[in-house]
Amino acid sequence: MAKPNGVIVYEGPSELDGEPIVVIVTGLKRTANRKTGSMLSSWILLQNTPPCDAAKQGADVSICGDCKHREWGTCYVNLGHSPYNVYKAYKRGSYPIADINVIRSIADRTLRVGSYGDPAAVPEPVLRHLVRAVKGVTGYTHQWRKSTKHLANYCMASVDSIAEAKRAKALGFRTFRIILEGEELLDDEYYCPALDGKATCDNCLSCNGYANGGDRKNPVIVLHGSSYKVRRYKRIMELRNQKKGFKHLLPQRSV
Template sequence: MLQNSYIVWEGASLINGSPIVLILTGFVFHTSNRKTGRLIQSWILQQEFVPTDAAKNGLDIGICGNCPLKLSHSGSCYVNLLPTNNIYRKYATGTYPKFSTHEIEVLKRYRYPIRIGSYGDPTAIPIEVWEPIIFASQKYTGYTHQWRYCDTRWQQYLMASVESEAEAKEAQIRGWRTFRITAPNAPLMSNEILCRNTEDDRIQCENCLLCDGVSSKPNIGDRVHGLNWKVSNFEKYINSTAVSAGNGR
């Protein structure tokens, strides 16, 4: 019988070698995330730490790498870690079954779209683990902050996640399409369009699927979102990087 959640892979992070796990959820009960809609969610977690503890204490390098939005950095990551804690606790108690070829066939049959990295950076896990899932679904969205360092094969599946025009230009020169988070009133670049859901919240990721790696599709910009204090932290981070750039640092 089809379960809602599965352990896909456990192993050493490609970022720092720490033990991490990949869990898929949403096969039976779909996410309540109104923006993404009916996407299979994927969670990349440190095996040894509750997500909130890992985030607060900077123990999430194995899954988040050098992401500047982390709680231990700028504190502006939009992910709500409380539900993520629940996923981790079920994993720790051995609740989740192992992912198998049966679930691959389910993906092939129903073409469930996949969110590659609902939490955690997808590139922490070997691309060979992901590709059977991606090929079975053929519909996906995904992002990475590790675009300077990861396997360039990821360009065909992921957007480079950036926070400034300079980063966007660098990533594009390197062959990536970009997804740029901006301050609430910041303008878009000439080669960006606004996230379709921000433009019209009736458009969900499951139907849009613009954020699917290298193609002729445009780069995407989106206004920072989440809790007010996270938005405030993001604006402080952007302002501080702009000052540093102005000082030539």
């Protein structure tokens, strides 16, 4: 039997609202992504709703929580690509439940915790065992304001302003901040080296919260690209910084 490219590591209620979700790890067959290298990916999906439909209906709150990019329609993940393909494969029964052999086989691999979906949706014991099974992780959460302190051990607080960065640090998180061209960095920040190809996430692994202990600096990334999502995000941030309204820019959700 051919080795599957992914396995199920959790099926059960979301920690965010109790709805049934699934966590799938893919990339068991190594590939090389320009930015992430050969990292494993983990997908946090609703069990019974395709990702695009979930986003349109607002059901993605079960896996994304109150992430502002969910509301703004500025999430960088293309739901019609990898998340949808993983969901389809899951519904076809293509992914077995992870067993001890799979766990042993990924001991020398690195993992992106939440390639889509927020790690806060996953029960803490599941997340902890998954992180311990691999060599290193990267992870990001928008749920840092809530009682998710355990996530600081392996996730960065995703923030979009200096005020948010300061608040997240006060709550015990390291931060990953998105900035616009020309914005200044704080004294404890540096540019993400993956943006100009100096490193891949796979060999950098700085975005792992306090997994390695100690006080470390915090990466930032300059918003880049020209997609409609990037243009919308830039406009929202400009209006937000000017303390002006931007509801007219937000996507409409179906009921």
